[in-house]
Amino acid sequence: MAAATSMQNRGLIHTAACLIIGDEVLGGKTTDTNSAYFAKFCFSLGINLRRIEVIADDEDEIVEAARRMSKNYDLVVTSGGIGPTHDDITYQSIAKAFNLPLKLHGDAFERMKRLSKPHPSQPNFDWNTPSAALTAKKRMVELPLDDSRPYDEQVIFVKDTLWVPISCVNGNIHILPGVPSLFQSMLDGLKPLLLPRLTDPEGRGVHRILISTPMAESAIAEYLTQLAAKTELKGVKIGSYPRWGKEHNTVTLVGRDVEYMESLIPEVEEAVQGRRVLVEGEDDSPEQDAEAGKLASG
Secondary structure, X not given: OHHHHHHHOOOOEOEEEEEEEOHHHHOOOOOOOHHHHHHHHHHHHOOEEEEEXXXXXXXXXXXXXXXXXXXXXXXXXXXXXOOOOOOOOHHHHHHHHOOOOEEEOHHHHHHHHHHOOOOOOOOOOOOOOOOHHHHHHHHHHEEEOOOOOOHHHOEEOOOOOOOOOEEEEOOOEEEEOOOHHHHHHHHHHHHHHHHHHEOOOOOOOXXXXXXXXXXXXXXXXXXXXXXXXXXXXXXXXXXXXXXXOOOOXXXXXXXOOHHHHHHHHHHHHHHOOOEEEOOOOOOOOHHHHHHHXXXXXX
């Protein structure tokens, strides 16, 4: 539990940022879903996600973004660029950003050998025989390591069945893989270590209330401006979201003071001639949805 103890001592987490690294995302080859998952993760824990960036597999860009985000935000998560090929440069770039060496992490390497399955295309692969394939595999466990800090707070294993580590650099940058299933699983595994550092240690997070309204945004803009000013001191944010081609738009109340937010619902419903919904669009009529679909496809 040393890693958990050391993480608790790093200070409270108020803000977060997400750095998506990969030419394939910028080139449209793959769709980024990890930032959306991280956004929901932060919202559920009451962490204020302040920035999401997508950058290329470019060392200079990674160095600049890593330094800036580490300085400006309490929790930083990166996604992508930690595979075995030449264009997987996240580890080396973040190591350069903080003047750290890349070192083969023995425990991670042993876990890799124990838990990874041989690929069918490599029937003769041998962990004890030097080869190009072995060198490539080792790239995934050569991590930025700071000898002035305990290794157990820099290399975090969140699942006993998974060899891939979360490399934590400069105390707040957490390097995760870009594969969505791995990213999500490892982020969820990190949650117990983050909970003690939240302003709400029970991880109850913030709450969102949805009010569906048939009125145009311009018709309710003045009221929402007044409502936002009134609720600001209570930490409640008011949002308005148009739904193109639909019967209803959405007004949102977001905050931690659930009792206060609930007390506002009758007033808001009356002012915007709407009603509270659990899911956006639940009060749209099937006929109108079909017509909107025709317009969008036409």
